[in-house]
Amino acid sequence: xxxxxxxxxxxIVVALLIATIYxxxxxxxxxxxxxxxxxxxxxxxxxxxxxxxxxxLEAARITADAIQFDGNSVKARFASTDLQIQARDVIDHAxxxxxxxxxxxxxxxxxxxxxxxLQSLGAAPMYLGLDLRGGVHFxxxxxxxxxxxxxxxxxxxxxxxxxxxxxxxxxxIRRDGQGLELRLRDAATEAAARDVLAEQFPDLxxxxxxxxxxxxxxxxxxxxxxxxxxxxxLKQNINTLHxxxxxxxxxxxxxxxxxxxxxxxxxxxxxxTAKAKDILGRTATLELRMVDESAEGRAAESGAGPVxxxxxxxxDRNGQAVITRRxxxxxxxxxxxxxxxxxxxxxxxxxxxxxxxxxARIFRDVTRENIGKRMAILLFExxxxxxxxxxxxxxxxxxxxxxITGRMSTVEANDTALLLRAGSLAAPxxxxxxxxxxxxxxxxxxxxxxxxxxWGFAVIAAFMCVYYLLFGVFSSIALSVNLLLLVAVLSxxxxxxxxxxxxxxxxxxxMAIDSNVLINERVREELRNGAAPQTAINAGYxxxxxxxxxxxxxxxxxxxxxxxxxxxxxxxxAVVHCIGILTSMFSAVFFSRGLVNLWYGRQKKLKSVSIGTxxxxxxxxxxAD
Amino acid sequence: MELFRxxxxxxxxxxxxxxxxxxxxxxxxxxxxxxxRGLNLSVEFTGGTxxxxxxxxxxxxxxxxxxxxxxxxxxxxxxNFGTSRDVMMRLPILQGQSSGQQAEAMMAALKAQNPAVxxxxxxxxxxxxxxxxxxxxxxxxxxxxxxxxxxxxxxxxWKYAVSGVIANLHDVVIILGFFAFFQWEFSLAVLAxxxxxxxxxxxxxxVIFDRIRETFRRQRKMGPVQVIDHAITSTISRTIITxxxxxxxxxxxxxxxxxxxxxxxxxxxxxxxxxxYSSVFVAAAIAMWLGIRRxxxxxxxxxxxxxxxxxxxxxx
Numbered sequence: 001x002x003x004x005x006x007x008x009x010x011x012i013v014v015a016l017l018i019a020t021i022y023x024x025x026x027x028x029x030x031x032x033x034x035x036x037x038x039x040x041x042x043x044x045x046x047x048x049x050x051x052x053x054x055x056x057l058e059a060a061r062i063t064a065d066a067i068q069f070d071g072n073s074v075k076a077r078f079a080s081t082d083l084q085i086q087a088r089d090v091i092d093h094a095x096x097x098x099x100x101x102x103x104x105x106x107x108x109x110x111x112x113x114x115x116x117x118l119q120s121l122g123a124a125p126m127y128l129g130l131d132l133r134g135g136v137h138f139x140x141x142x143x144x145x146x147x148x149x150x151x152x153x154x155x156x157x158x159x160x161x162x163x164x165x166x167x168x169x170x171x172x173i174r175r176d177g178q179g180l181e182l183r184l185r186d187a188a189t190e191a192a193a194r195d196v197l198a199e200q201f202p203d204l205x206x207x208x209x210x211x212x213x214x215x216x217x218x219x220x221x222x223x224x225x226x227x228x229x230x231x232x233x234l235k236q237n238i239n240t241l242h243x244x245x246x247x248x249x250x251x252x253x254x255x256x257x258x259x260x261x262x263x264x265x266x267x268x269x270x271x272x273t274a275k276a277k278d279i280l281g282r283t284a285t286l287e288l289r290m291v292d293e294s295a296e297g298r299a300a301e302s303g304a305g306p307v308x309x310x311x312x313x314x315x316d317r318n319g320q321a322v323i324t325r326r327x328x329x330x331x332x333x334x335x336x337x338x339x340x341x342x343x344x345x346x347x348x349x350x351x352x353x354x355x356x357x358x359x360a361r362i363f364r365d366v367t368r369e370n371i372g373k374r375m376a377i378l379l380f381e382x383x384x385x386x387x388x389x390x391x392x393x394x395x396x397x398x399x400x401x402x403x404i405t406g407r408m409s410t411v412e413a414n415d416t417a418l419l420l421r422a423g424s425l426a427a428p429x430x431x432x433x434x435x436x437x438x439x440x441x442x443x444x445x446x447x448x449x450x451x452x453x454x455w456g457f458a459v460i461a462a463f464m465c466v467y468y469l470l471f472g473v474f475s476s477i478a479l480s481v482n483l484l485l486l487v488a489v490l491s492x493x494x495x496x497x498x499x500x501x502x503x504x505x506x507x508x509x510x511m512a513i514d515s516n517v518l519i520n521e522r523v524r525e526e527l528r529n530g531a532a533p534q535t536a537i538n539a540g541y542x543x544x545x546x547x548x549x550x551x552x553x554x555x556x557x558x559x560x561x562x563x564x565x566x567x568x569x570x571x572x573x574a575v576v577h578c579i580g581i582l583t584s585m586f587s588a589v590f591f592s593r594g595l596v597n598l599w600y601g602r603q604k605k606l607k608s609v610s611i612g613t614x615x616x617x618x619x620x621x622x623x624a625d
Numbered sequence: 626m627e628l629f630r631x632x633x634x635x636x637x638x639x640x641x642x643x644x645x646x647x648x649x650x651x652x653x654x655x656x657x658x659x660x661x662r663g664l665n666l667s668v669e670f671t672g673g674t675x676x677x678x679x680x681x682x683x684x685x686x687x688x689x690x691x692x693x694x695x696x697x698x699x700x701x702x703x704x705n706f707g708t709s710r711d712v713m714m715r716l717p718i719l720q721g722q723s724s725g726q727q728a729e730a731m732m733a734a735l736k737a738q739n740p741a742v743x744x745x746x747x748x749x750x751x752x753x754x755x756x757x758x759x760x761x762x763x764x765x766x767x768x769x770x771x772x773x774x775x776x777x778x779x780x781x782x783w784k785y786a787v788s789g790v791i792a793n794l795h796d797v798v799i800i801l802g803f804f805a806f807f808q809w810e811f812s813l814a815v816l817a818x819x820x821x822x823x824x825x826x827x828x829x830x831x832v833i834f835d836r837i838r839e840t841f842r843r844q845r846k847m848g849p850v851q852v853i854d855h856a857i858t859s860t861i862s863r864t865i866i867t868x869x870x871x872x873x874x875x876x877x878x879x880x881x882x883x884x885x886x887x888x889x890x891x892x893x894x895x896x897x898x899x900x901x902y903s904s905v906f907v908a909a910a911i912a913m914w915l916g917i918r919r920x921x922x923x924x925x926x927x928x929x930x931x932x933x934x935x936x937x938x939x940x941x
Binding site for chain 1: 764817
């Protein structure tokens with residue numbers, strides 16, 4: 001009765017093997033590394049960067065342990081920190097020949113020293129939270145009412161010009177919170193205004209009422225439009241933050257949406273909060289200018305002459321010079337949206353811009369007067385301008401909808417749209433939570449958490465071995481298997497490990513031993529009641545199982561509730577807590593039974609079981625029926 | 626080795642009334658302190674800025690307090706955190722000043738007083754986040770209680786669910802009472818510990834309930850009180866050992882975990898001690914007062930066999 005079929009042992013062996021493989025990366029530690037990532041939204045890294053880095057290092061006779069490309073960045077690992085710093089300078093020099101114009105971010109980083117064969121299996125060490133490795137954490141609240149108000153203002157001025165175009169006279173447009181109110185004199189104009197609203201403003205929900213002979217049209221954003229605006233605002237703010245953080249040269253920034261209107265930014269390793277905040281709050285600006293097409297301008301563009309007075313020289317993405325006039329026609333403030341798409345006639349990739357009413361009017365005037373000439377859209381970041389695109393004006397463009405086409409791939413169209421959108425924040429943001437953890441505190445926390453787990457574990461294991469002898473040894477092995485599984489699952493999931501997470505790990509081990517104590521006590525009890533050893537083992541496990549299941553499920557209920565409602569440290573605790581309960585069911589029941597079966601199951605005439613003294617009271621044992 | 630050599634079932638329930646009275650008094654005292662003193666909520670809940678700085682030499686707290694007072698903060702707690710070289714202070718939210726500005730101004734002032742100071746961490750929480758955390762915490766508490774009650778009601782019976790949850794709440798309120806009485810800082814980690822205790826302590830009640838059910842099945846001659854006594858007696862050795870093991874871990878956290886885990890471990894310690902007590906004397910006793918019977922648990926065989934069962938008359 002105490003034998004496992006072969007497949008059960010197979011499950012145990014496979015589980016242990018997988019757990020060991022995924023736990024292994026945690027033991028290799030971290031190696032100093034240099035990370036190269038894009039410094040600008042326009043610069044994309046590809047696999048070719050690996051060979052560029054290789055060549056640069058070769059030229060300086062620095063050997064890297066490994067160079068890898070992971071889609072967004074190239075990371076090179078080195079044997080020592082000295083080499084790392086040398087290599088950083090070499091790579092930086094090779095990739096950013098002009099110190100004023102840094103197209104690549106070259107940052108120092110720590111990389112796990114996981115061997116290649118483990119990496120190919122997808123094994124990686126546990127992901128440490130900020131409290132364990134140090135860094136800065138921000139939570140930003142996006143001002144959604146602000147975004148909606150901004151949108152309502154844009155709509156108000158759009159409406160004003162739409163009515164003017166149709167020659168509809170009105171008694172004023174008023175913005176009331178996030179809605180608009182349009183005052184009209186008579187029923188005829190009201191009907192006309194309604195038509196305009198229905199035709200050109202699909203996002204607005206119109207309601208009508210009368211007040212003292214005047215007709216009032218109320219227009220509010222439809223809920224789905226409001227939701228779309230909020231989603232876009234959040235997305236755009238995240239994009240903008242990404243671009244700005246790139247500038248900080250942080251190795252692995254985390255920028256995540258949290259809830260409907262919050263963004264979490266985590267910058268591991270950054271200590272200078274002031275600078276980080278400064279950069280997060282900075283705005284990049286977008287400008288629309290005319291290209292200087294005078295003879296002097298053309299000469300300057302080809303490099304044959306000096307830049308004429310009143311003009312400036314900027315480079316486009318391909319390094320081509322473009323001479324633009326200093327006069328700014330439009331700024332990013334007038335741009336409400338930029339999306340990549342296709343031209344409706346020739347299906348070429350295109351970027352569609354939407355301008356607000358003021359921008360549209362200016363744009364129409366500019367294009368009417370400058371047909372056949374070139375204009376330039378420039379993005380100013382860190383005080384340096386770059387020409388995003390410089391198209392030729394084909395005809396007058398009214399209505400505020402602008403399409404940019406011409407020798408663009410879809411990827412380029414996407415990039416340009418992103419860049420145009422990324423110029424500014426869609427809605428203001430406010431920092432509502434901020435944490436800085438010094439690197440020494442992080443290392444301290446790891447050591448403290450580690451010691452708590454190890455010492456607690458050692459004492460429990462020692463007690464179990466003394467109290468339950470061989471069964472105690474089995475229990476202790478099961479407990480260490482639990483720890484192994486827990487670490488393996490955490491490494492596999494790449495869940496963030498925090499100090500409360502380590503506390504949960506310790507607690508999980510303390511609670512997991514409960515199952516083994518229950519089993520061992522049951523087996524003893526069966527022996528005390530006079531059962532034969534083999535029967536006692538079997539009955540002990542059988543009877544204990546119900547209790548173990550019940551108590552684990554109730555604990556799990558608490559764990560899941562914590563996971564659902566907790567945030568920050570509570571969540572870190574809950575994840576490990578829940579996983580610990582699940583792994584303990586496997587290790588304490590299934591695995592420990594396997595050990596016992598392996599040891600005792602084959603012995604047909606088992607006389608005694610090593611589970612410590614089984615003391616029987618002097619009287620006859622209570623009879624069980 | 627066997628620690629517990631119990632010859633007869635210990636009549637735990639004989640003293641139930643007295644101990645329940647003691648429980649009630651403790652509970653009321655905890656509630657009283659909760660209301661009179663209130664919890665010393667951490668910055669995570671109240672909003673504000675926490676700064677932790679480290680000196681090379683043991684810190685001169687009075688000098689630091691003077692610096693803090695000079696910046697215009699009245700009644701700001703300045704205390705050692707962990708070691709005598711680390712100092713922690715909690716700054717309230719100032720209108721018109723961001724937390725970063727507050728922290729920078731403070732750092733500059735501290736540097737001026739003693740240049741050998743290093744910033745260990747700052748933490749700023751806006752007031753709206755704190756309120757949300759508190760709400761989420763209460764929601765989690767409600768869900769845990771509802772979930773556990775439901776599970777116990779399905780797995781056992783409503784009487785067990787009610788007594789299990791009352792015992793649980795008793796533990797939680799007493800932990801909170803301790804935190805209110807000693808004015809220990811109640812942080813998010815402590816909240817996690819309190820909720821973990823909820824799951825953990827009900828675990829204990831479940832083990833005893835399980836035994837009660839089994840004894841009801843096996844020992845048809847025993848009355849409910851005897852059954853409860855027997856169930857507790859036969860699980861007491863496991864109870865002590867398990868809690869001892871968990872407490873070992875918690876103690877290890879208390880000793881090695883440093884100040885961050887200190888209050889977390891403290892909450893767990895209280896939770897574990899009261900967890901043992903409450904599952905024996907509160908959960909089981911309330912179940913007894915509610916009048917648990919064999920028939921409640923063993924429905925099918927009970928109904929079928931009841932009229933002919935010679936032992937049925939023995940039920941007290």
